[in-house]
Amino acid sequence: MPDPVAGNTKVVAVPALDETMMAMDVVDTIRHADRLVERELGGAERQQRLRERLREIYKSQGIEVSDSVLDQGITALEEKRFAYTPKGEGWKRSLATAWATRSRWGRFALAGLGVLLVGWGVFHFTVVAPRQREAAAVARELNTELPRTLRAEYDRVLAGTQDAQPRADAARLLAEGEAAARAGNLTEARARRTALNDLAARLAAAYSVRIVNRPGEPSAIWRVPASNPRARNYYLIVEAVDRDGRPVEVQVTSEEDGITARVSRWGLHVPEAEFERVRRDKLANGIIEQPVIGEKPAGSLATRWTVQTTGGAILSW
Structure with missing residues (x-):
């Protein structure tokens, strides 16, 4: 009867719950009988023959199924109404799958992580740390030790002679050594220090x-x-x-x-x-x-x- 407020309204008949559940069972029966689907849905009068075959299946089980329920099941199967289509792979699904299977791969992941940590530790203490110490020692020598020892050897030369030529040679070696140290050239700075030391020793010898x-x-x-x-x-x-x-x-x-x-x-x-x-x-x-x-x-x-x-x-x- 039309609603006096809403006016004329189209009334849609809703199948009973039992019929819906029965139709879903029909679909499930057809889906799990691949040969039946292939045989019965292959001809021109496929629906009629499929309906008769399904009626025989349910009758053998002591179940009476109406034609309307069978028709609903056949239609639902063709429309894939009750079929489940899995969603595509995504990062959320991958994360969930990984979490669900963590008992299988967790041990291997922990072992791999342990190997990486041990390898990193060995590399750090045998390669990285020695290089860092060596770099720090070189920087300390260039910035502190070499300038101090260059000046000390230069002072030894000046204290050991009054001759003009050795003093001029010492001044040149000092300037070259300090310039090499500022430029980070450890080899040249050390060579100038050695030359100053040798000059001082030659002057002191008698x-x-x-x-x-x-x-x-x-x-x-x-x-x-x-x-x-x-x-x-x-x-x-x-x-x-x-x-x-x-x-x-x-x-x-x-x-x-x-x-x-x-x-x-x-x-x-x-x-x-x-x-x-x-x-x-x-x-x-x-x-x-x-x-x-x-x-x-x-x-x-x-x-x-x-x-x-x-x-x-x-x-x-």
């Missing part, structure tokens, strides 16, 4: 240069230079000793091959006349009357010679 005069050892030799086979170079074999007669190593460069070494004994290049004088002196009685031919005082880099010499030297003979 020794005498004497001709070697011991049985079985030569006191003088001559050599034929490779560049002029008709010439001869004459050398006195000398050694540096301190005031107590102990050997002193000094820096000597060979004029034959340019090699520089710290030695206490070397060959000093002299004129032929000096060579002959020493040779005759030793032949006379086996003793060289005046073996000391040079003095190197503290505070100077130069040796004061009492014989004529070019200053050239050799390191082997």
Whole structure:
């Protein structure tokens, strides 16, 4: 009967709940009988034949189903009304699935995390930490230690000599070393510090240069230079000793091959006349009357010679 307030209203008949549930059961029966669906829905009179087949199925189970219920089930199946279509994969579904299956993969994830943590710890303590300590040590040396030690070695040089040339050399080495330290060039800064240290040590050294005069050892030799086979170079074999007669190593460069070494004994290049004088002196009685031919005082880099010499030297003979 029309509602007096709303006016004319179309009334829709709602199937009873039992019929709806029965229709859903019909759909489920058809869905789980794949062969039945394939056979009965394949012909032109498919609905009628399917209805009869379904009636036989339910009758065998002692269930009476009306044609309207069977029609509702067949229609619902075709329209996929009661079918469940899963939603597509998404991050929420993936997260939920991962949480639900955590008992399966959790152990492996924890083990993998443990391996990563151990690996990171080993890498940190064996690679990262040593590199950090080394970098900190280099920075400390460049910013603090090298400037201080460069200045200290420079002051040693100034305190050890009044000669202009060594002081100028020290000033140059100091400036180069400080510039290298500011630029982060550790190798060059250290090299300048070593050079200053060597300069200070050479200035502080005091020794005498004497001709070697011991049985079985030569006191003088001559050599034929490779560049002029008709010439001869004459050398006195000398050694540096301190005031107590102990050997002193000094820096000597060979004029034959340019090699520089710290030695206490070397060959000093002299004129032929000096060579002959020493040779005759030793032949006379086996003793060289005046073996000391040079003095190197503290505070100077130069040796004061009492014989004529070019200053050239050799390191082997």
